Amino acid sequence: MPVHRSGTARKRRLTAAGVLLAAFSFFLATPSSADTDAGADAGAAAPPARGSAYMGIGVAAHDGRSGTPTSADVTQTEGVDVSGYQGNVAWSTLWNSGVRWAYTKATEGTYYTNPSFTQQYNGSYNVGMIRGSYHFATPDTTSGAAQANYFVDHGGGWSKDGKTLPGSLDIEWNPYGAACYGKSASAMVSWIADFLNTYKARTGRDAVIYTATSWWTQCTGNYGGFAANNPLWIARYASTVGTLPAGWGFYTMWQYTSSGPTVGDHDKFNGALDRVKALANG
Template sequence: MDSVRNSMSRIRGRSPRCLFTGALTGLLLYVSGPQAVSDPTGGPLERGNAYMGIGVLAHDGTSGTPPPVSRATQTEGVDVASHQGDVDWRKLWDGGTRWAYTKATEGTYYTNPYFAQQYDGSYDVGMVRGSYHFATPDTAGGAAQADYFVDHGGGWSKDGKTLPGVLDIEWNPYGDSCYGKSASGMVGWIRDFLGRYKSRTGRDAVIYTATSWWSECTGDYAGFGAVNPLWVARYASTVGTLPAGWSVYTMWQYTSTGPQVGDHDRFNGSQDRLRAFADG
């Protein structure tokens, strides 16, 4: 609703010529390729409104129903962003959700206005929680975006309840899937982000991505799997083929239509293992 109100406020007071030019620009952005994502008003998505998994359904689709979670081997989680607003964390906890990630930042230009309620609220009901950064490699360098993330909620503390930060690197909802970068350029950008995050926090960041995007935009680069945990996105009955470099996943985003909050996930281990992972 905030994005709709913002759009309407921008429209009011414009001349017909400005309206026509803006509409034409929006149309060109929207039809520039299947990568462009529209907001609820039908126009191009505004910067800042991206979220984890925004392109999964459009590019990979969904198939099958994931098997029931076994709490001895997997732990249920959820990821949220500003479009969820204030979250009923108690209801999620009572439904079996034990960990959560909140979007903190995007690029070097956006912070989640609901971050405090989402990040602190999950912690307050007993969840292990962390934060993620939606990467936009076409707007600023990897190191600069890592700094912005750490400075606006992306830090880590060794308290057993704070998960390492996540680099959400996936389809560009604002344009070209690979943000105009070559495979080597994308790998270099990711490396810069991960290196700066490690130097700032002492932890290796988790990489959230989808196998098909990783193949297309990094050229199946296999150099991060030995160090950085993987959070893979696939809405299906199995996790499927993992991106190059990883033989196991740490987390799996398995649906965008979960109870209470759409985006649900599984940690590949028991709740005890989850807390050990948070502790580093």
């Protein structure tokens, strides 16, 4: 009888130890909620393919979601901006809807040219629009001067034909990594100045700066030194443009939505069509 009790107790102890061991092993093998959330965030934050960036790629997440612009005191002229993402664009449809100016992505960094550039750049021109091209900046890959030269050499030039707008520098959130491309505010300002100075030396025109106030404040320290020469193209998906970056008392263009008709990104030029032509003519 004592032997029987001893065997039973031993089995109970072994069984209890087994249960505890299994529970401990399950705990080690099962990720915590924090681990799961981190994995989900990592998956969601996976960067897109190089070259696939476009104007406003980070705007919806950081600086506005949607909204219809309120009526302005001056006439505003509808525009559109496109990239390789849109492929062949129905320019006649856009023209018939009232769009009168357009910008096409030409380049990114010193490694990408838009495969749809010719159809988009020439197509907008052929239906009567005043058009220009833009460069998506990647300040962490090459210098501002190198990217300005690459831009000019691959569609970013300018000619005084009355229908070609000066090139635009798209400087905004980094879709491939850290928002400010790993640069301090002063280093970012220097990079932008390098691009702008080189572009003007090559073309004789001051480039348009496309940006969002929140990014500009974070990544340049809200630098105001470019406002005297470089027209501002502000990005904000809301009913108003809100606060502008330092130095600019007004915007020249406003990208107000990424969900417009026919093509996603629609814009307002802060003036009538004759002012769009004036910017084209320099």
